[in-house]
Amino acid sequence: MNRHGIDDPIAQRRRALGAMAAATGLALTGCATTSAARRSRSGAPEGGEEGGEAEVTPGEDLMQEHGVVERILLIYGETARRIEHGEAADGAVVRSAAEVFRRFVEDYHERTEEQAVFPRLEAARRELGLIATLRRQHQRGRELTDVIARLAGGASGGAAELAPVLRAFERMYRPHAAREDTVLFPAFREVVGRGAYRELGERFEAEEHARFGEHGFERTVAEVARLEAALGIDDLARFTAP
Numbered sequence: 001m002n003r004h005g006i007d008d009p010i011a012q013r014r015r016a017l018g019a020m021a022a023a024t025g026l027a028l029t030g031c032a033t034t035s036a037a038r039r040s041r042s043g044a045p046e047g048g049e050e051g052g053e054a055e056v057t058p059g060e061d062l063m064q065e066h067g068v069v070e071r072i073l074l075i076y077g078e079t080a081r082r083i084e085h086g087e088a089a090d091g092a093v094v095r096s097a098a099e100v101f102r103r104f105v106e107d108y109h110e111r112t113e114e115q116a117v118f119p120r121l122e123a124a125r126r127e128l129g130l131i132a133t134l135r136r137q138h139q140r141g142r143e144l145t146d147v148i149a150r151l152a153g154g155a156s157g158g159a160a161e162l163a164p165v166l167r168a169f170e171r172m173y174r175p176h177a178a179r180e181d182t183v184l185f186p187a188f189r190e191v192v193g194r195g196a197y198r199e200l201g202e203r204f205e206a207e208e209h210a211r212f213g214e215h216g217f218e219r220t221v222a223e224v225a226r227l228e229a230a231l232g233i234d235d236l237a238r239f240t241a242p
């Protein structure tokens with residue numbers, strides 16, 4: 001099962017066709033997606049609109065991806081803290097985290113925002129100032145990821161100059177994602193309308209499967225979890241306040 005609650009290949013194909021139709025504006029007859037063709041995360045066929053597990057909506061999809069962002073920021077923050085305290089940093093872990101950030105966040109999540117979310121809000125003349133800032137921050141983030149990957153790949157494996165870059169990255173992305181979660185995505189949901197919102201969910205899913213395979217999100221989360229384990233910050237209970 002993947003996070004979209006889909007594991008049935010026929011349903012997937014139908015959904016992909018539906019997504020293509022949505023993307024091209026074509027109407028499919030005879031193979032339209034139906035809830036009866038879909039399966040819930042548990043594998044049991046849905047009983048109808050009210051049956052089975054609900055599908056992931058575009059906003060939920062993007063917010064789950066922000067969870068990956070946050071977990072990479074935890075890796076960056078812990079690395080910066082170690083460098084600031086004169087402890088050894090694991091350059092290979094930071095470099096791998098930067099690679100995941102580039103592949104999953106910059107080249108996929110942010111492209112989705114830039115191509116499917118921002119233009120719809122701009123067309124509706126909504127949140128224009130916010131979107132201009134978010135676009136600038138995407139660009140700045142890509143530049144910083146280049147710097148992080150280069151510094152983390154250096155011979156010292158955690159040069160002192162890496163810490164301020166990681167801190168700047170953290171400082172930018174936490175409010176960036178928080179503003180998208182609380183302002184941008186709710187406005188997006190409002191301007192898109194129910195039917196198109198659902199179709200976009202299918203498009204997002206088809207795009208994710210095409211890029212990363214059916215379990216791409218889950219595999220990415222597992223990859224980040226392995227990096228957390230390498231740093232020794234994978235035990236959530238250790239973060240419980242004393």
Ligand SMILES: [Fe+2]
Pocket residue numbers: 110113134138176180
């Ligand atoms: Fe963004």
Ligand SMILES: [Fe+2]
Pocket residue numbers: 062066109110113177180
């Ligand atoms: Fe985002």
